[in-house]
């Protein structure tokens with residue numbers, strides 16, 4: 001298939017979890033993929049695996065919360081691949097699991113710096129390249145936790161709520177430049193990170209997936225492939241009249 005043929009796609013947090021699955025999928029759909037991630041070993045392995053299966057990819061080490069690094073890496077990607085057409089702001093951390101009255105400034109800064117400032121900086125520095133290309137598509141990673149409350153991860157809720165608002169604001173601002181900005185809001189997705197967290201619980205990974213699955217009307221948790229299929233749609237020309245949308249990929253979690 002060639003749904004991203006001729007496009008250059010930047011995928012933050014592209015080394016592992018949903019980022020890796022998206023990097024592989026986008027490359028298989030014809031994109032030249034820039035895998036950017038703080039995790040050098042996994043990032044190189046992802047780009048190597050894509051090249052080994054005939055795709056085009058390169059890895060850049062980057063902490064998205066560092067604006068000066070973002071500026072340098074984005075410019076380097078554009079030089080290497082000749083353009084930037086798609087940005088997937090997938091990198092994210094969950095941070096401290098405490099209620100508001102127990103959060104200290106450091107806990108808050110850690111999550112906001114990656115999940116909010118990272119999205120800001122990547123978007124800010126990709127916009128000039130989208131304008132040069134005559135348009136572009138951004139897919140941000142919000143979460144069900146940016147749409148509704150829960151019993152856990154308070155700073156993460158605040159961060160993902162900000163991503164929802166920024167998605168709509170940027171969609172309005174950059175629509176006239178033919179730059180579409182959308183977001184996905186995943187439910188619980190079985191990434192390696194979530195598997196590891198779940199397996200630490202009292203009933204192991206099986207108990208965790210049953211417990212979390214029961215909270216989603218479809219009766220199960222999701223897969224990275226199901227989220228990747230949704231972001232690919234939003235990034236591709238198939239979504240050419242969709243901007244400012246926040247698409248839940250959550251088995252009905254937020255429909256309740």
Ligand SMILES: NC(=O)c1ccc[n+]([C@@H]2O[C@H](COP(=O)([O-])OP(=O)(O)OC[C@H]3O[C@@H](n4cnc5c(N)ncnc54)[C@H](O)[C@@H]3O)[C@@H](O)[C@H]2O)c1
Nearest residue numbers: 013016017018037038063064091092141143186188189191
């Ligand atoms: N897994 C879920 O259940 C779930 C649900 C809703 C939303 N999300 C969101 O989906 C996105 C991907 O989640 P995942 O579960 O695949 O996570 P993950 O932890 O498996 O992968 C995240 C990747 O981001 C990278 N990363 C972290 N901080 C970074 C930084 N400062 N700069 C660059 N890269 C950085 C990590 O090294 C890692 O490769 C995140 O934004 C997350 O908040 C996940």
